[in-house]
Amino acid sequence: MTCDESLKTQAYLDGELDAADALKAEAHLENCAECQALAADHADLKAAMAGAPYHRAPAALRARIGAALDAEAKTEANVVPLKAPRRSGFWLGAGSGAGGMAIAAVLAFLVFMPANNAMVADLADAHVRSLMGEHLIDVASSDHHTVKPWFAGHSDISPPTEDFKADGFTLVGGRADYVHGTRTAVVVYRHGAHVINLFAWADRDARLPGTSSRDGYRMVFWKQKDLDLAAVSDVDPAELDRFVDLVKKSQGRE
Amino acid sequence: MDEKRRRFEALAMPHLDAAYNLARWLTRGGAEADDIVQEAMLRAFRSFDGFRGEAVRPWLLAIVRNCHRSALEQKKRHAAAPLDDRDDTEIAADDPTPEASAIRHGDGRELNKALSTLPEEFREVVILRELEEMSYRDIAVVTGTPIGTVMSRLARGRALLKAELTGGSHDV
Numbered sequence: 411m412t413c414d415e416s417l418k419t420q421a422y423l424d425g426e427l428d429a430a431d432a433l434k435a436e437a438h439l440e441n442c443a444e445c446q447a448l449a450a451d452h453a454d455l456k457a458a459m460a461g462a463p464y465h466r467a468p469a470a471l472r473a474r475i476g477a478a479l480d481a482e483a484k485t486e487a488n489v490v491p492l493k494a495p496r497r498s499g500f501w502l503g504a505g506s507g508a509g510g511m512a513i514a515a516v517l518a519f520l521v522f523m524p525a526n527n528a529m530v531a532d533l534a535d536a537h538v539r540s541l542m543g544e545h546l547i548d549v550a551s552s553d554h555h556t557v558k559p560w561f562a563g564h565s566d567i568s569p570p571t572e573d574f575k576a577d578g579f580t581l582v583g584g585r586a587d588y589v590h591g592t593r594t595a596v597v598v599y600r601h602g603a604h605v606i607n608l609f610a611w612a613d614r615d616a617r618l619p620g621t622s623s624r625d626g627y628r629m630v631f632w633k634q635k636d637l638d639l640a641a642v643s644d645v646d647p648a649e650l651d652r653f654v655d656l657v658k659k660s661q662g663r664e
Numbered sequence: 665m666d667e668k669r670r671r672f673e674a675l676a677m678p679h680l681d682a683a684y685n686l687a688r689w690l691t692r693g694g695a696e697a698d699d700i701v702q703e704a705m706l707r708a709f710r711s712f713d714g715f716r717g718e719a720v721r722p723w724l725l726a727i728v729r730n731c732h733r734s735a736l737e738q739k740k741r742h743a744a745a746p747l748d749d750r751d752d753t754e755i756a757a758d759d760p761t762p763e764a765s766a767i768r769h770g771d772g773r774e775l776n777k778a779l780s781t782l783p784e785e786f787r788e789v790v791i792l793r794e795l796e797e798m799s800y801r802d803i804a805v806v807t808g809t810p811i812g813t814v815m816s817r818l819a820r821g822r823a824l825l826k827a828e829l830t831g832g833s834h835d836v
Contacts, residue, residue, distance in 0.1 A: 417815045420822075424793070426800050451826050458829055459794040462775050467684035471698050475680070475705050482709055483669040549808055556808050559723055563730025566710045636713055 413444040423452045532590040534624040537607050537642040547583035547598055557584045567595040569610035572660040579653050606643040606653060613638050630654045634661050672712050679721045682796060683728045689791045690732045692780045700735055704728040722802040729806050778828035786821030789814055
């Protein structure tokens with residue numbers, strides 16, 4: 411037999427209640443034998459746990475992690491200079507005259523379009539797969555405080571995860587997915603009967619198509635900070651644009 | 665040291681002890697705690713660019729917890745040996761000071777043993793609350809569950825642990 415108020419009492423004992431609720435809990439505790447027993451157990455356990463050893467990280471481990479982080483930082487730093495000169499050097503150089511611009515545009519079309527088409531196809535496939543029922547959501551939650559840390563542990567990407575329920579787009583969860591040879595973090599929203607998959611992956615300096623559609627699904631691409639994003643859905647195009655605007659604005663707030 | 669590395673050193677590394685302590689308790693004092701913490705710190709560093717302003721500790725501990733979970737799943741999938749086959753030997757290496765042993769239930773070994781009888785979902789909330797002294801809200805972040813679930817699991821976990829520690833009846 412457990413008193414209906416036992417979770418409240420526990421919250422009071424844990425110091426989780428505000429002043430008003432704490433007063434109520436105290437009053438209840440005075441008259442409830444069950445909650446009094448709970449309070450006694452709570453104190454016993456607290457005393458028992460107080461003697462528990464606290465394990466500090468050994469110096470050797472600390473040093474090992476420090477070295478691993480230094481190596482990681484160096485690897486990341488090396489990736490940037492490789493990309494940057496190509497963009498500012500080659501492309502700006504090629505684009506210094508109008509003719510150069512035209513050449514660059516044609517090159518960009520030739521180089522990036524096939525990749526884009528494959529990416530678009532793979533995104534559409536991933537979207538459809540997710541609707542087939544077996545793998546829409548890895549973490550189901552409408553609380554972005556829950557979804558965000560989940561991504562931290564399950565992908566290397568931290569996508570925007572704000573809930574836009576007030577605007578008609580409800581956050582329902584997230585999953586890790588593999589699209590076009592790239593690890594992506596996918597944030598899942600519902601809009602009425604429609605599902606919107608918001609894919610995010612690390613920006614690799616690839617050109618994005620802007621908008622595209624495939625198999626009746628519309629996609630909006632954009633870059634945000636160091637991420638590439640794609641919203642995919644069969645929702646009304648105007649609604650999808652509105653959703654994309656909300657996500658962009660939310661990132662400004664973060 | 666570059667800017668990101670410096671920021672990580674200043675904001676995340678102060679919680680390395682908390683990360684290690686959590687890993688040690690989650691792994692029942694196992695030696696794999698070292699690898700879990702290192703993996704967690706690297707993952708945290710990689711996703712640190714996307715990290716903005718929230719509390720660092722629950723965020724970091726959530727990653728430690730997730731690394732522990734995946735290690736556990738991997739073990740379950742690959743190793744035939746049941747998890748509970750190993751405890752006393754490894755835990756024995758984790759001897760607390762003689763003073764701590766004197767406290768009957770405060771003994772790390774006994775506590776570890778009692779804690780290891782708890783199912784994972786109860787064990788982790790008890791550890792986070794009692795040993796890391798986290799708020800319900802932060803525990804919800806770390807475990808990826810609603811606060812209401814944290815509260816009921818905590819109540820159940822404490823009752824189970826209390827029964828185990830007092831060696832009394834298990835009919836909680």
